[in-house]
Amino acid sequence: MNGSISSRRWFLKQVAAGVAVFPAARLIGGVGEARVSNEKQSESAGAEKASRKRPNILLAISDDHSYPHASAYGCEFVNTPSFDEVARVGVLMKNAFCPAPQCSPSRASLLTGRNIWQNEEAGTHGSYFPKNWPVYTELLEQAGYHVGYTGKPWGPGDWRTKGWDKNPVGRGYNKAKLKERPTRGISYLDYAENFNLFLGDRDPDQPFCFWYGGFEPHRFYEYGSGEGERDDVDVPGYLPDNETVRTDLLDYAREIEHFDDHLGRIIEKLKEIGEWENTLVVVTGDNGMPFPRAKANVYAAGIHVPMAVCWAGEVPARSEMMTDFVSFIDLAPTFLEAAGQAVPDTMSGRSFLAELRSGKAGRVDASRGFAVAGRERHTHARADNVGYPARSIQTDEYLYIRNFKPERWPMGNPRDPYDQWAADIDGGPSKKVVLEDPESKFYELAVAKRPAEELYDLSKDPDCVDNIADDPKYANVKSELWERLKGILAEQEDPRVMGNGDVFDSYPRMRGTMRKYPGFKKREYNPEFMK
Template identity: 60%
Template sequence: MAPSALAGVARLQGRRPNILLAISDDQSWAHTGAAGCKTVNTPAFDRVAREGVLFANAFAAAPQCSPNRASLLTGRHIWQNEEAGTHASNFPRKFPVYTDLLEASGYVLGYTGKPWGPGNWEITGWPRNPAGPEFNKINMKEKIPQGIRKTDYAANFKAFLDSQPKDKPFCFWYGCKEPHREYEQGVGLRAGKKIEDVVVPPFLPDTPEIRSDILDYCFEIDWFDRHLVRMLRMLEEAGELDNTIVVVTSDNGMPFPRAKANLYEYGTHMPLAIRWPARVKAGRVIEDLTSFVDFAPTFLEAAGLTPPPTMTGRSFLDILASGKSGRVDPTRDKVFTGRERHTHARPDNLGYPARAIRTHDYLYILNLKPDRWPAGDPEGFFDIDGSPSKTYMLENRTSAEGKRLFALAVAKRPAEELYDIKADPGCVNNLAALAKYAAIQKKLRAELEQALTEQKDPRVLGYGDVFDSYPRYSAMRDYPGFKKQGEYNPKFQVKPPLPR
């Protein structure tokens, strides 16, 4: 059934669906029970996937928190969102967000945990966080491990449900802070997780230290899911579960070297399961390539609204409602991702700009400033979160294997990278220099550059340095050059070239 038809049915029935978005913080696609991971316990995610649809190829717009969350809200790529396309900057008020549009049509909004952020939304005139009104007053009563936020997410969702009018649909954002670092070291092992069950990605050393760190990460994924179990039960008891679109995902990849803040598979490939039994046939796996820029128009169409022309993303309500599995829409054969500045990790507060195209078979990355250090300047490499894994790799980089893996994480990269995703999901064997792949590389670069030109990416239109001018509101470091927190760098405040 087409999206417009589904929207019409919803209006005729007089009951528009509720929307519950559950989004964890720093979780790669491979780490759910439904994906076959043995080191996590995710009954809520697995239930949503079993009773709804598991998306095998969902991709963040950026491998960082705030840029990807901004793209989710606006339905636009990071290169279209100005300051909001960089990490920890501000959020221009001029961009419509799906939450405001739903509220204007009669939805009740709320969020618990982490909304859009980090960044400064007040300075651009937002009356509240773009995700909606805050529900964070209730904290956990039990003792919780170090590194886990004290917020009782599920109890705050209950407070929201109790406060909202019963005759209006709701749109709620459950933004779990976990599994963002830091972790209580060894908490995964103490919880009974088995170190021999860990699957170590090929870009990390396979050692007990790394395996234990991965188990700590998995423990915090369980924490996210534990609260979602309670939320689903609340909706069930209220008789609202089957009329609620439940979306479970994450914002970017696992916080390990060469994953988070990188355009490789473990940085942008996200878990995604959606349940809506009133409209969506259960027990399916969809392989179509979908992007976070598609979420906003999907939510709006499900609510019977027309997405505004500012949104670049395409609603995937049609493939959700198709009843089909596998590759449903042959036009969904590619997605685009990108990154700009992550932390203050280089002199002058410079970022590491890159763009990528991901098809069913290949990942092509265009590094726009290959002279810069991708993980931040030595020796800090601050675009990589501090962790036992990072420390281990720093301290063991002299052996042959340690040197190879350390270089994958931090060494300067060529302008172009190409990976065979089916043969090399870890993205460790760059094929871009091989003649046999030259035609594929040329084709993907052309498709990427065409899309970026059509979407008016400053990086391809001649004024890309503007991204390095945008303020950072999080902490700054003592690097040479510009380091004024919350201020624009005048050196890079360039304007679009005048049309000829």
């Protein structure tokens, strides 16, 4: 574990010296042109030449990991040399976004190339995964790729009922386990050794598509397990700055470093077998960190994720970040194009392989100036298992949020007698600190009811704590962003703007504790529920 503060400071000196320097590139203002349907593949990226070896695809995806918590971004309380190597060899992305601040719907969107409101039950947490649309893993398997995963695939949820013969991510490789779990929070799986087992099953020269799904840094953590100086911790403005929260953030950082350690071993294996330069690698996190006002919220901390991409034989290295907005729905088209496969019309995302190959930093494609996201149900925090529907659009300057049910409690009802309120916030020391002080602003930010519209000026308020939606000075900005977001949602037939949004509340929740109290029932899908 690369956790000592001395090694962390040494590493940051190397960053400052230019070993992995990624200074912030000039940001381009305004909202980009919306392109929400799949377009013709770029001629410059073209089909693979017949003589060219098809690339391997490696996705390394951590669990509950917010931007900018990687040392390549200059974050001082986490040390991620493997993530940083991918960024140094290829591209560090400044504006990567997940489609939902929850693992299950976010991962479904990554697989289908579609936003959560297009994925029916898979657009909410812990329900079914319909077999209505192709997923990139299955398409690559049909094209001759060896496909598999280790760790966390798509989930939680039920894929069997809808006709899948295996998890949509592929065949699981979770046999190898660590001899000893370092802490209570860190997974017992030996991810890197499971990657070796996966490689052992492929035919010689067969390209592979592998999903390394770390369970880290999902809670729970062993309190005080994180190493480093608390003074180096950057406490966001929506959390109290105290010893408990700083300790909790260091514990979170240690989990990220464990994920990064296994990524490093996987990279070394690729180099050992001569596949490093022929592997398209994407390293990211599935949604924001498990702290109040981050995970399960469409604020920046819930949907803005780290991302580094490399393909040593094809994608030129940059000394500065790319600032194009990229969503998880763009990954499936990118992987398919790199593999020389057609991108299905069902995918709303569009490949950014041409931008990666361009060798340019900053804003490569002027149309990539925004990202959209949304959420429905997360846990069992509200009566009758209903969710908290929200949609958002984020640009360089602003984040706009539309809450479709502002009468509901966003994290759960504080007056619920069954002690499940705030269940949409993962348990942990930071949550406990926030909830113990109902008079504090942090309590209000975490659990209070929210208005139908929220707007944040990210240049002044990157932590999204000062809602300016009612400020007359921003009336035009608010109106423009809502119209743009509403147009995208309508084009993609989001039930929330098509008049049948309550269908999301009819989808069953297949996993997790189901609350038993008067009026509660586990719903099965029923269109009559909408009437």
